[in-house]
Amino acid sequence: xxxxxxxxxxxxxxxxxxxxxxxxxxxxxxxxxxxxxxxxxxxxxxxxxxxxxxxxxxxxxxxxxxxxxxxxxxxxxxxxxxxxxxxxxxxxxxxxxxxxxxxxxxxxxxxxxxxxxxxxxxxxxxxxxxxxxxxxxxxxxxxxxxxxxxxxxxxxxxxxxxxxxxxxxxxxxxxxxxxxxxxxxxxxxxxxxxxxxxxxxxxxxxxxxxxxxxxxxxxxxx
Numbered sequence: 001x002x003x004x005x006x007x008x009x010x011x012x013x014x015x016x017x018x019x020x021x022x023x024x025x026x027x028x029x030x031x032x033x034x035x036x037x038x039x040x041x042x043x044x045x046x047x048x049x050x051x052x053x054x055x056x057x058x059x060x061x062x063x064x065x066x067x068x069x070x071x072x073x074x075x076x077x078x079x080x081x082x083x084x085x086x087x088x089x090x091x092x093x094x095x096x097x098x099x100x101x102x103x104x105x106x107x108x109x110x111x112x113x114x115x116x117x118x119x120x121x122x123x124x125x126x127x128x129x130x131x132x133x134x135x136x137x138x139x140x141x142x143x144x145x146x147x148x149x150x151x152x153x154x155x156x157x158x159x160x161x162x163x164x165x166x167x168x169x170x171x172x173x174x175x176x177x178x179x180x181x182x183x184x185x186x187x188x189x190x191x192x193x194x195x196x197x198x199x200x201x202x203x204x205x206x207x208x209x210x211x212x213x214x215x216x217x218x219x220x221x222x
Contacts, residue, residue, distance in 0.1 A: 001068060002029035002030060002031055002032075003030060003031055003032035003034075003066070003067060003161075003162075003194060004028075004029065004030040004053070004064075004065065004066055004162075004194070005028075005029050005063070005065040006026060006027055006028050006029070006049075006053075006062065006063070006064055006065075007027055007062055007063040007065070008025055008026075008027055008061070008062045008063070009023050009025070009026040009027065009049075009052070009059050009061070009062035009063075009064070010023055010024060010025060010026075010059060010060045010061040010062055011023040011045070011048050011052065011057070011059050011060050011217070012060040012061075021216075021217045022045045022048040022217055023045045023048055023049060023052075023059065023062075023217040024045075024216060024217035024218055025217075025218065026045070026049070026062075026214075026217060026218055026219050027219070028212060028219045028221070030194060030196065031194075032161075032192070032194055033188075033189075033192050033193070033194055034194055034195075034209050034210065035185060035188065035189075035194075035195045035197070035207075035208050035209045035210075036194075036195070036196050036197070036208060036209065036210050036211075036212060037197050037198075037199055037204060037205045037208035037210075037211050037212070038050070038196065038197065038198045038199075038211075038212050038213075038214055039198075039199065039200070039202075039205055039211060039212070039213045039214070040213055040214035040215055041215070044214045044215050044216065044217070045214050045216075045217040046198045046214050047166060047198065049214065050164050050166055050196065050198055052064060052072075053066075053087075053162070053164060053196065054083060054087045054089060054164045055071060055074070055079040055080075055082045055083045055087065056083070058072060059072050066082075066086070066162075067161075084109065084112070084113045084158060085113075085158065085160075086160055086161045086162065087160050087161075087162055087163075087164060088155035088156055088157075088158065088160035088162070088163045088164070088193075089155055089163075089164055089165075089166075090148075090151055090152055090155045090163065090164070090165040090166070090168045090184070091151075091165075091166050091167075091168070092166060092167040092168065092170040092171055093171075094139070094144075094147045094148055094150070094151045095151065096139040096147055096150060096151060096154075097139075098138065098139050098140060099138070100138070100139075101135065101136050101137060101138060102131065102134045102135050102136070102137050102138075102139075102142070102150045103135040103136070105139070105150055105151075105154055106122070106126075106150060106153045106154045106157050107157065108154065109154060109157055109158055110157055110158060113158070115158070117157065118159070121159065122153070122157065124190075125153055125156050125157075125187055126153055128183060128186055128187050128190070129149045129152060129153055129183050129187065130149070130183070131146065131149050131150060131153060134146055134150065143176075144171055144172055144176070145172055145176035145179070145180065148168065148169070148171070148172060148176075148180055149180060149183065151168075152168070152180070152183070152184055152187070156187060156191070156193075159191065160193060161193060161194065162193060162194040162195075162196065163184070163188055163193050163194070163195045163196070164196050164197075165184065165195065165196070165197040165198065166197075166198045167198055167199060167200070168180065168181075168184070168197065168199075169181060169199070169201070169204070170199075170200075177201075177204075181204055181207065185207070210222070
């Protein structure tokens with residue numbers, strides 16, 4: 001059985017008397033440890049799909065099976081626990097807290113969940129991301145590329161089973177973008193994590209194990 005199975009997924013919004021289908025009978029499967037890129041035009045349903053996978057939103061209809069469990073039936077508390085324990089989010093906006101140092105930002109999700117950091121694991125992640133020297137710096141003392149790598153380390157701090165990345169290199173120049181992508185792929189491969197990334201960048205898509213194109217809320221496999 002695939003790690004992720006989406007079955008007949010719908011996400012419908014009401015606009016007055018009209019219904020808008022963000023996802024329209026979408027079905028797909030993703031294997032454990034796979035690096036999947038999701039491509040599609042703006043408004044095609046890409047972010048909606050990522051938010052549902054990450055437990056940030058619920059489908060109107062359909063099943064979201066993760067490790068054989070349908071998270072679409074989870075309560076708010078169960079979804080919050082799932083987000084904390086199973087998912088790492090990397091967004092285009094770094095969302096670092098300006099008053100906290102790099103290491104404090106990285107530790108924040110663990111502190112919220114009452115966990116302590118696995119120092120050996122985190123040292124490996126920071127080594128891989130080349131950010132060990134940045135631990136005591138504030139976000140204002142770092143470049144965009146450095147801030148993004150701190151955000152990736154924060155996403156990996158809880159040892160997630162899947163990493164969901166929404167345009168993670170959109171704000172970065174091509175050189176830094178390639179470096180961040182390489183490091184993200186390396187860390188996910190090293191720890192057996194499933195990486196699902198939204199991007200408009202066809203060059204990034206070429207590096208994925210598989211590309212899924214979303215159009216009008218439907219999935220098309222390549």
